[in-house]
Amino acid sequence: MPQMTIAKALGEGLRAAMDKDPKVLIMGEDVGKLGGVFRVTDGLQKDFGEQRVLDTPLSESGIIGTAVGLAIRGYRPVCEIQFDGFVFPGYDQIVSQLAKVRFRSQGKVPMPVVVRIPFGGGIGAVEHHSESPESLFAHVAGLKVVACSNAEDAYWMIQQAIETDDPVIFFEPKRRYWEKAEVSVAQPPAPLFSSRVLRPGGQVTVACYGPLVKTCLEAATAAEAEGLDLEVIDLRALSPLDLGPVFESVRRTGHLVVVSEAPSESSVTAEVAARVQQECFFSLEAPVLRVTGFDTPYPPAKCEEDFLPDLDRVLDAVDRSLAW
Amino acid sequence: MSDPQGWIPGDPRSRPTPEHIVTGLKGTDAGGEDLVQLLTPEGVRVPDERFESYAADIDEAMLKDLYRDMVLVRRADREGNALQRQGQLGIWVPLLGQEAAQIGAGRALEPQDMAFPSYREHGVAWCRGIDPTDLLGIFRGTDHGSWDPLEKRFHLYTIVIGNQCLNATGYAMGQVFDSRVGGADTGTTREATMCFFGDGATSQGDVHEGFVWAAAYDAPVVFYCQNNQWAISVPLEKQTRVPLYQRARGYGFPGIRVDGNDVLACLAVSRWALAECRSGNGPVLVEAFTYRMDSHTTSDDASRYRLADEVELWKLKDPIERVRVNLVREHGVEPEFFADVDAEADALAERLRAFCRAMPDPSPDRIFSEVYADLSPQVEAQKAEYLAYRESFAESIGSEA
Ligand SMILES: Cc1ncc(C[n+]2csc(CCOP(=O)(O)OP(=O)(O)O)c2C)c(N)n1
Ligand SMILES: [Mg+2]
Numbered sequence: 001m002p003q004m005t006i007a008k009a010l011g012e013g014l015r016a017a018m019d020k021d022p023k024v025l026i027m028g029e030d031v032g033k034l035g036g037v038f039r040v041t042d043g044l045q046k047d048f049g050e051q052r053v054l055d056t057p058l059s060e061s062g063i064i065g066t067a068v069g070l071a072i073r074g075y076r077p078v079c080e081i082q083f084d085g086f087v088f089p090g091y092d093q094i095v096s097q098l099a100k101v102r103f104r105s106q107g108k109v110p111m112p113v114v115v116r117i118p119f120g121g122g123i124g125a126v127e128h129h130s131e132s133p134e135s136l137f138a139h140v141a142g143l144k145v146v147a148c149s150n151a152e153d154a155y156w157m158i159q160q161a162i163e164t165d166d167p168v169i170f171f172e173p174k175r176r177y178w179e180k181a182e183v184s185v186a187q188p189p190a191p192l193f194s195s196r197v198l199r200p201g202g203q204v205t206v207a208c209y210g211p212l213v214k215t216c217l218e219a220a221t222a223a224e225a226e227g228l229d230l231e232v233i234d235l236r237a238l239s240p241l242d243l244g245p246v247f248e249s250v251r252r253t254g255h256l257v258v259v260s261e262a263p264s265e266s267s268v269t270a271e272v273a274a275r276v277q278q279e280c281f282f283s284l285e286a287p288v289l290r291v292t293g294f295d296t297p298y299p300p301a302k303c304e305e306d307f308l309p310d311l312d313r314v315l316d317a318v319d320r321s322l323a324w
Numbered sequence: 325m326s327d328p329q330g331w332i333p334g335d336p337r338s339r340p341t342p343e344h345i346v347t348g349l350k351g352t353d354a355g356g357e358d359l360v361q362l363l364t365p366e367g368v369r370v371p372d373e374r375f376e377s378y379a380a381d382i383d384e385a386m387l388k389d390l391y392r393d394m395v396l397v398r399r400a401d402r403e404g405n406a407l408q409r410q411g412q413l414g415i416w417v418p419l420l421g422q423e424a425a426q427i428g429a430g431r432a433l434e435p436q437d438m439a440f441p442s443y444r445e446h447g448v449a450w451c452r453g454i455d456p457t458d459l460l461g462i463f464r465g466t467d468h469g470s471w472d473p474l475e476k477r478f479h480l481y482t483i484v485i486g487n488q489c490l491n492a493t494g495y496a497m498g499q500v501f502d503s504r505v506g507g508a509d510t511g512t513t514r515e516a517t518m519c520f521f522g523d524g525a526t527s528q529g530d531v532h533e534g535f536v537w538a539a540a541y542d543a544p545v546v547f548y549c550q551n552n553q554w555a556i557s558v559p560l561e562k563q564t565r566v567p568l569y570q571r572a573r574g575y576g577f578p579g580i581r582v583d584g585n586d587v588l589a590c591l592a593v594s595r596w597a598l599a600e601c602r603s604g605n606g607p608v609l610v611e612a613f614t615y616r617m618d619s620h621t622t623s624d625d626a627s628r629y630r631l632a633d634e635v636e637l638w639k640l641k642d643p644i645e646r647v648r649v650n651l652v653r654e655h656g657v658e659p660e661f662f663a664d665v666d667a668e669a670d671a672l673a674e675r676l677r678a679f680c681r682a683m684p685d686p687s688p689d690r691i692f693s694e695v696y697a698d699l700s701p702q703v704e705a706q707k708a709e710y711l712a713y714r715e716s717f718a719e720s721i722g723s724e725a
Contacts, residue, residue: 033629034557057527057563058555124414127468128483294706299691301465306688
């Protein structure tokens, strides 16, 4: 099994999808000659040409809006948004058209468009480069939202997203882009819209996604040293949520901590908490606790260590849950 | 009609071949016959019928000042790059090559005018009285801009491409509503707004909408586009078929292309454009035709997408060198003056270094402050909880020690 970084795995996944289906296009700012600012699309324009890997004019509304048109024409565009904070000029097209064309045409016009967004903080960047806007998309009916957390998922999930006949907002954990892992290229480990138990455990369930999966796995390792047994679940699909494994886990542990970098208000973590308390009310031995970014704009980078949930804050919540 | 082989930059009837675009061989140094120029790359002062009067007061002393400004901002810029390389800054956005475009425009602004920058406008900031040390926090990650935008009449840097064009237009509409446009000119009562953005930005909806709105309300905005030929790796040809200044016509206001490496021309044209706006004839589009001599930012590697030849070509048009040559040849300025400016630049660089190294990290309170005008109970609760958590941590570390 080859070792790959997440960035490389995404690139290889895109390459495989383009090889397989000539209707797959890549479009975005600097994705061609430069290979994207994170080099995810490195080499693709050279190999597939400028008609399949488009260095677009600088306009996100243009990228999404023309992708909608290309999809109407039968293409399967994969749009790259350069950073999380730059998706908003395209948000209108995403919410008003991309999300709704299937419904409006009553299925006559599918929208197989993927919007890739590097998200999250922890890279010491200037404003608008560290945000976690996933809940703004999960809230919109008609959109599917996923987040990968490791190289193998990156490789497979991007291909599965491209094969999906609905629009998929695909979040990539930018601060983990350079982390390597083994990738089995033989077959996908799981369907796209499924959560996965990454570490079985019996005392507290920890649900997370994207960049904080690694943090939570590290927290579980640290907890183990103190004799605590955490189960870590990577949600992967944020809309639709696949909470079956979470319900099953919480029925065993009675404790749930949900972890995300995004602000907590009206968020994916809020949705998970609401559904778990509804489904697992009699199994819960403590309220569902959340460890999240604060309900503030993303702060200047020198404050981000305080803003971002880390191993200690996860363990603190675990302790509070157990002590309830 | 359109012979792709014989592509003439700026001529809408001819179109570049993919090779022109892909190899970066775009002949981008050719500004075309409409280019306003008062000082040639060789340092020769040339007359310009239309704009001469806006440069009439530029004597030797003032030319020296402009030279000094450009040398100092270039030095501060190079120091920014160096501080990033030394790990003192997370990133730096260089202005190298755009000194004349920025100092010319910045010096044309009156104190009562307002400016809306993008993220590369260190030279304009300098002209608005913002010390280069005040820029460092943005790139070190201690703040999002430490100056008071209203006091300096220089808004915060805007990173989301194009956003500021609508904000500037709205501000300028306010100048109209407050009767600060037109009427008698006492020198200080009439106002205008200058909005800075790049060639890539012209593709954004916000920029287009800014043009439409400014035209609809006769808003006194000078849309000042620094066409540095590149939007990260994407060449100008991907954003436009016509020279950018010609777009203004479609919106119903004048557009003008100025040699962005000629500080005199930039100053004169900006003065004219601001005067148009103050008198009620705005808006105006100015395209400062220049070149990004460095990579997009310190995170970028321009060698991946453009040829060194192109950069070499533009080195011959250096905005500072031509002023130096002119000062020597046409004003007989002695070497001592240049040595003094260099010494001042060294001192500025030293001051920046020392300041940067001593910058304190913000306290975690910063995360929660000024999110709303009224304290939000939710945010306040999160703040209290987090600070208590942090405190408990400090205590437990203390007790272990
Ligand atoms: C809405 C938005 N999309 C993408 C980016 C990322 N980005 C930063 S600078 C840049 C290129 C800008 O080019 P131009 O407008 O020519 O200005 P220059 O950097 O050359 O001064 C891009 C794509 C951004 N900051 N904002
Ligand atoms: Mg540019």
